[in-house]
Amino acid sequence: MKINFNIEDASQLVIGAFALAVPISFSEESWRLSETLPLENLFLILIISILFLSFFAYGSVFQGNIKERKLAFVLRIIIVYLITLFVVAIVLLSIGKLPLLAETTIAIKRLIIIAMPSSIGSIIVDSLDKE
DSSP, X not given: OOOOOOHHHHHHHHHHHHHHHHHHHTOHHHHHHHHHXXXXXXXXXXXXXXXXXXXXXXXXXXXXXXXXXHHHHHHXXXXXXXXXXXXXXXXXXXXXXXXXXXXXXXXXXXXXXXXXXXXXXXXXXXXXXXX
């Protein structure tokens, strides 16, 4: 089974994630939410993110045809989310709002909170030129 993923796909994911990561990362509401949100809610946000990515990828990127491309489908979801986390981390780091060493839990919460809409933006841009 061939898994198609190239530099064009990666750049589309980065652009889509960046488009939503920037305005949300500059939002004080997202900073404060990361300080107060219980871990159970954070886990729910993570699950919802993955589910919506999966639904969108299934319907748009793979056009409902994953029967013989299950591995490609799962890998696409993982890649989208990891690239999104990377983009969000860079944006937060650049504005001094990713306290990985000082407040690791808050930093991880910020990543997950901001990655939720950013990952959707990422996969939407990725789907624009699919077969």
